[in-house]
Amino acid sequence: MRPYPEEVLKAIQTGIGAHFAPELQSNYARAQLAFSMLLFTIAQRDYDTAVPDVIEHNKELRALLADARAALDGLQHPEAASARAALDALPLPAQSLKLSDLRGEREALRAAVCALVPLIEPAADDPPLAALRDIRSRVYAYLTADSRKRIVPILTV
Amino acid sequence: MQPEKIAAYLRQRMPDAADIAVSNVARIAGGASRETWSFDASWTNGGGRVERGFIIRRDPPASLLDGNNELEFELYSALKDSGVPIPPVYWIERDGAALDRPFFVMGRLPGATDARTLVTSPQFAEVRPSIARQKAEILARIHATDISALRSLHRPSEGETPADHEIGRWEAVLRRDALEPQPVLEMGFNWLKRHTPPPPARLALVHADYRTGNFLYDESGITGILDWEMAHAGDPIEDVGWLMMKSWRWAGDDRVGGLCSRDEFIRMYEEAGGAKVDGDALKFWEVFGNVKFATLFLTGLKSIIEGKTPDLLLALTAFINPGVELEIMELIS
Numbered sequence: 001m002r003p004y005p006e007e008v009l010k011a012i013q014t015g016i017g018a019h020f021a022p023e024l025q026s027n028y029a030r031a032q033l034a035f036s037m038l039l040f041t042i043a044q045r046d047y048d049t050a051v052p053d054v055i056e057h058n059k060e061l062r063a064l065l066a067d068a069r070a071a072l073d074g075l076q077h078p079e080a081a082s083a084r085a086a087l088d089a090l091p092l093p094a095q096s097l098k099l100s101d102l103r104g105e106r107e108a109l110r111a112a113v114c115a116l117v118p119l120i121e122p123a124a125d126d127p128p129l130a131a132l133r134d135i136r137s138r139v140y141a142y143l144t145a146d147s148r149k150r151i152v153p154i155l156t157v
Numbered sequence: 158m159q160p161e162k163i164a165a166y167l168r169q170r171m172p173d174a175a176d177i178a179v180s181n182v183a184r185i186a187g188g189a190s191r192e193t194w195s196f197d198a199s200w201t202n203g204g205g206r207v208e209r210g211f212i213i214r215r216d217p218p219a220s221l222l223d224g225n226n227e228l229e230f231e232l233y234s235a236l237k238d239s240g241v242p243i244p245p246v247y248w249i250e251r252d253g254a255a256l257d258r259p260f261f262v263m264g265r266l267p268g269a270t271d272a273r274t275l276v277t278s279p280q281f282a283e284v285r286p287s288i289a290r291q292k293a294e295i296l297a298r299i300h301a302t303d304i305s306a307l308r309s310l311h312r313p314s315e316g317e318t319p320a321d322h323e324i325g326r327w328e329a330v331l332r333r334d335a336l337e338p339q340p341v342l343e344m345g346f347n348w349l350k351r352h353t354p355p356p357p358a359r360l361a362l363v364h365a366d367y368r369t370g371n372f373l374y375d376e377s378g379i380t381g382i383l384d385w386e387m388a389h390a391g392d393p394i395e396d397v398g399w400l401m402m403k404s405w406r407w408a409g410d411d412r413v414g415g416l417c418s419r420d421e422f423i424r425m426y427e428e429a430g431g432a433k434v435d436g437d438a439l440k441f442w443e444v445f446g447n448v449k450f451a452t453l454f455l456t457g458l459k460s461i462i463e464g465k466t467p468d469l470l471l472a473l474t475a476f477i478n479p480g481v482e483l484e485i486m487e488l489i490s
Contacts, residue, residue, distance in 0.1 A: 027183065027185075028183065028184035028186045031470075032186075032468075032470075035469035035472070038473055042476060110337065110338035110340055111338040113338070113343075114340050114343045117343040118347060121344050121348055121351075121489075122347070122351060143340055143344070143482070144486045147341065147479040147486065148483060150479035151479045151480055151483070152479075
């Protein structure tokens with residue numbers, strides 16, 4: 001049913017710009033208005049693709065973590081047992097398309113990456129962790145690509 | 158903030174002044190850790206009319222930092238004759254009786270802070286090289302400050318290195334304020350713990366937010382060093398690493414702070430009496446700076462999500478983090 005939520009956001013943004021902006025007297029208030037305009041734009045940009053974005057993110061990260069779990073098999077290291085336990089305790093994929101459920105799954109997957117940090121961050125230069133070098137490269141590539149996707153160009157030098 | 162309230166406050170503080178008038182009260186945009194208000198005041202004293210510009214730095218309802226007015230006030234007082242350009246400070250109020258929240262009052266210095274204008278406008282092309290040199294020389298002067306009398310200054314514990322102390326301090330902020338798992342920052346902290354530099358020869362006054370954008374300038378050069386709220390005792394290379402960060406390369410190329418090359422800055426800083434800059438230590442502090450920067454924005458985001466502040470800048474700054482994360486990954490890979 002129209003208006004869609006992103007259209008409502010757009011209407012509010014336009015209305016604020018038309019009705020409130022001309023009334024603002026101080027530079028501070030004008031700056032706050034400019035911030036709100038940018039935030040409206042970001043919210044609209046993310047609205048339509050939010051669900052497929054999280055689904056894709058979760059699918060990719062779950063596959064990566066499955067490979068990490070396999071790489072951890074047989075690894076002798078003080079941190080290995082807790083990392084294996086964290087990966088074994090991952091929740092099942094979200095059973096609905098509700099954003100809140102998908103985001104909950106994403107947080108669990110990202111927490112599992114955090115549990116791997118003491119093993120994969122030093123793997124490049126720590127010989128006992130050499131078996132994790134490939135998975136380290138893939139996790140770094142994943143995190144780099146994920147950060148790149150979330151960049152808002154106007155806010156980046 | 159009402160001019161009448163400020164005038165009433167000035168009447169208390171300046172009992173010999175007559176006919177106090179306050180005008181042009183304006184909140185200054187930017188600055189995500191403390192409210193900054195500018196105003197003009199005039200009064201009659203000893204028969205003559207005096208006019209002066211003032212700045213009020215007031216605690217916000219919530220911010221990126223657990224700020225400390227006392228520290229900033231003490232630093233401005235201690236640096237008065239140091240050759241570091243800072244505004245004169247007048248009064249500090251530790252409660253909210255006069256203007257709702259604690260604040261201090263200082264003089265308003267001439268100049269602007271806008272970093273992009275400084276590094277891109279033809280108006281400042283001629284003065285840019287000398288501003289780069291001044292920036293290095295002033296930093297060396299800050300690091301030469303005797304910190305023994307600065308009671309409010311945060312210091313590492315006995316036997317703890319500045320690097321370990323700062324890691325612990327900011328990792329605690331991450332644990333407290335992150336609203337969701339932060340794998341890149343966890344990677345960053347883990348890398349930092351494995352690459353801590355040896356302690357410096359002596360603890361220095363670290364500004365901790367020293368960069369293009371945090372000093373005032375005009376056509377004559379740097380007129381004031383601002384934003385001391387994160388200052389602490391630590392490793393002087395922390396400041397050098399911070400100002401090298403990509404986030405402050407306003408010219409869009411490799412020049413630090415948009416002003417000069419890394420090597421040039423280090424040479425000018427060392428020539429001015431600054432600490433010897435070790436490459437490994439510099440890399441550590443540059444990674445640390447990025448990790449701290451991203452962590453700061455998590456605090457701001459939490460404040461706005463929890464409704465502790467209406468400052469929309471704190472929502473917007475959270476969107477800077479992906480770019481900072483990319484830089485962290487680049488540096489530690």
